[in-house]
C-alpha cells in the first residue's frame with residue numbers, strides 16, 4: 208500500500224469485489240512499465256530524445272525505449288505520416304504483442320496539420336490504426352509528451368486503453384479504410400487473419 212499514491216488508494220477503496228481488485232492490480236502493474244518503440248515518423252520525433260534523456264527523464268515515470276516492436280508496449284507516432292510510412296507503421300503495429308497502445312503526437316496525425324492538402328500524407332490516423340491517446344500541438348514539447356504518457360497510464364488503470372481490442376473487433380473497417388489509400392498494395396498478412404484461420408478466438 209505504501210507504493211500507492213492518493214489517487215490509487217482512493218480508486219482501490221471504491222472497488223466492491225475481489226475480481227475488481229485483481230483487475231485493478233493487473234492494470235496497476237501494467238502501467239508501471241511502458242516500453243516505447245523508437246519509431247520517429249515526422250518532425251515531432253525530435254521531441255522524443257529530450258523526453259527520455261536527463262532533463263525530462265521519462266524513466267522516472269516508468270517509460271523507456273524498446274528496440275524492437277515485439278518488446279514494445281506503445282508506438283508513439285510522432286508527426287505526419289506519408290502513405291508509404293503508414294504502411295510500415297501498420298506492419299510494425301501488427302508485430303507488437305498485446306496489450307499494445309498507440310500515442311499520436313502533434314496536429315498532423317489528428318487532422319493533417321500543415322500537410323492537410325498534401326497528396327501523399329494521411330489526414331486522420333485513427334481511420335487506419337486505433338489511437339489510444341492524442342497529444343495536440345505543433346510540435347508538442349516534452350512536457351506535453353509526458354502528459355500524454357500520464358493520460359495513457361490513467362486509461363490503462365481504468366481499463367479503457369482498448370485500442371488493440373477495437374482494432375481486432377473492427378479489423379474489416381480498418382482494412383477497408385487502408386484499402387482506400389493502398390489500393391491493391393495492401394499488407395500481405397494481418398495477425399487477426401492468421402489467428403482466426405487457425406481456429407483461434409480472442
Ligand code: SF4
Pocket residue numbers: 249250251285286287312313314315316320321344345346347
Ligand atoms: S504537427 Fe507540426 S511538428 Fe508535428 S509533424 Fe506536423 S508539422 Fe511537424
